[in-house]
């Protein structure tokens with residue numbers, strides 16, 4: 001009986017209550033719009049100046065498609081407001097409502113006028129992925145698509161069960177400020193360690209692939225303006241619901257002001273606006289499909305295409321094309337801002353480097369495929385090249401990157417290991433590959449501890465020729481464009497020769513204190529943002545994740561049985577000081593503090609979450625490169641070619657690099673020696689020739705570099721004096737640049 005819909009509450013038909021709730025919500029949306037406009041008119045919300053620290057953050061969290069975004073956000077508002085009203089009038093909770101299919105049907109019908117979401121129509125014989133990821137799963141066409149809600153592995157933990165951030169302890173007190181937690185747990189002052197074998201490229205790949213499967217935009221004000229939360233009084237903050245600023249402790253070692261701006265992520269409604277708690281939007285396709293290269297909507301993909309020869313647009317000397325839409329900081333006369341499949345491409349030069357590399361690879365493949373198949377049109381060449389590039393993203397991530405993150409044993413256990421030299425049809429249409437909230441908000445941010453305090457350019461010998469503190473490179477393409485684009489190759493030489501910061505619980509100063517530093521000395525703390533974002537997204541606490549991962553939960557703050565068993569005593573003491581109850585502990589700081597599983601870079605809790613998600617990305621993708629599916633898949637011969645490939649091969653084929661170690665994620669060593677590019681594997685594209693591999697040598701097919709060779713001269717722009725200022729600045733406060741690294745820098749700058 002309990003499964004049937006409850007027809008009446010206090011003699012009022014329940015359908016009437018639902019209708020009333022939706023009507024209230026729809027009419028309040030109108031008032032909300034007026035309220036938002038008033039914040040703009042009052043000057044609380046503004047169009048921020050270039051270079052302001054909040055401007056940088058807002059660029060990073062920007063909406064890629066404002067029209068879709070506004071629609072999603074409005075629908076989500078109606079759903080959330082209507083549930084709140086319904087809870088009030090019916091006495092039922094969201095959780096009760098979700099258990100009653102009859103009521104959900106009524107809800108769906110009544111909310112439909114506010115929720116026109118055209119359903120994608122899928123053609124099962126389409127050979128290529130859609131730009132927005134729809135129709136990958138033919139039964140659930142929106143799974144993994146862009147501009148859909150992030151998935152959940154666990155029920156949300158909002159303060160009100162629905163919408164408000166997790167801000168209070170089990171004891172009823174406020175949770176400690178995210179900055180306070182960061183100061184205590186993530187502060188790197190005492191650490192001088194650098195990773196002993198992983199390169200900057202390893203860190204960069206993590207960020208690059210993250211921007212393929214996840215992009216969470218923040219709420220915007222009227223007229224696409226930026227919300228300034230620290231300017232609001234308490235009453236207005238509550239009324240708006242989009243502000244959740246971070247209090248900065250009075251005795252903060254770095255910040256001299258008391259409030260860090262924090263705007264909540266924008267919300268997306270569920271399919272058909274079904275009743276659901278708040279969920280952040282993912283504006284990327286969850287699939288590893290190079291949506292960061294090609295764009296995650298039809299419109300972005302269109303803007304990036306050249307529409308001839310299958311090419312993507314490019315600027316002179318193989319650089320990313322100019323963007324009119326995305327803004328950046330121009331420091332030199334000829335600087336321009338980059339357009340890419342993901343708008344975060346300029347956040348640091350190391351990331352712009354890989355973005356550029358993959359656009360070059362696409363165009364290189366396109367020109368070769370056109371030689372082999374002169375009858376192919378622009379569309380066919382574009383799609384076939386895109387298909388290979390997406391496969392390379394998967395190959396590099398699963399064959400080169402993940403074994404270093406998780407260790408082979410974990411890959412094996414979770415069906416993440418690429419074992420076969422050719423097909424391995426793993427597709428399971430019941431797996432939803434949508435990126436989960438916990439994965440993008442906490443677990444995959446593990447890489448933030450790898451971010452070094454600097455960005456640099458090196459010569460072919462790997463010796464650093466110029467260096468800048470990272471905070472002077474955020475959103476500044478100058479570094480890449482200097483000396484007519486030669487900065488590009490310098491960054492490439494740097495990322496494969498220098499080491500990243502160590503994978504520990506600490507975040508370096510450049511992002512923990514100086515993230516998006518502006519000329520007024522204002523900036524953010526990345527670890528505080530991560531923690532606050534977790535609370536904003538209603539992420540359950542550390543213990544809940546331990547439980548679902550089958551790991552023991554902590555009942556006390558000791559390190560013995562029943563306590564924080566995977567955390568060292570020194571850190572456990574800090575958690576005891578910070579939190580009142582073990583069920584309060586935020587996931588990010590605690591999982592980052594766990595001892596690593598041998599052979600991996602993460603502790604058991606993050607390993608569990610990462611493995612679960614990477615399994616879904618593999619099993620839930622109909623276009624996964626290893627699937628033996630006629631038409632949409634590769635042929636066996638083609639797949640064998642792709643499985644030979646490494647990131648180093650891609651760098652060799654598209655840049656002026658002449659020799660490189662086989663594994664670009666590890667520094668050159670006896671076990672990973674540098675070798676001439678000619679010795680590295682390259683795809684034999686003759687297997688893509690219609691009518692089969694002819695065996696003929698096709699002129700032009702094997703000269704892999706499509707750029708004219710220009711010798712790499714020592715780069716003049718970031719001079720030794722810049723470097724010295726940088727080091728002077730650092731010497732005052734010890735940072736994690738170890739002595740060994742200092743020596744290397746000094747000797748290198750003496751040479752230039």
Ligand code: HEM
Pocket residue numbers: 060203204205206207210214215216217347348439440441444445446447448450451511526529530533
């Ligand atoms: C120079 C390097 C990097 C910078 C400056 C940077 C900066 C940021 C910032 C500002 C955010 C948003 C913070 C917020 O919630 O307000 C973010 C999110 C994120 N970062 Fe990083 N990050 C870097 C490298 C990395 C690396 C190496 C990884 C992983 C290996 C990573 C993974 C992520 C993920 C998964 C998100 C969430 C993305 C989303 O859903 O929108 N980041 N990062």
Ligand SMILES: [Ca+2]
Pocket residue numbers: 212213284285286287288289290291292
């Ligand atoms: Ca994607």
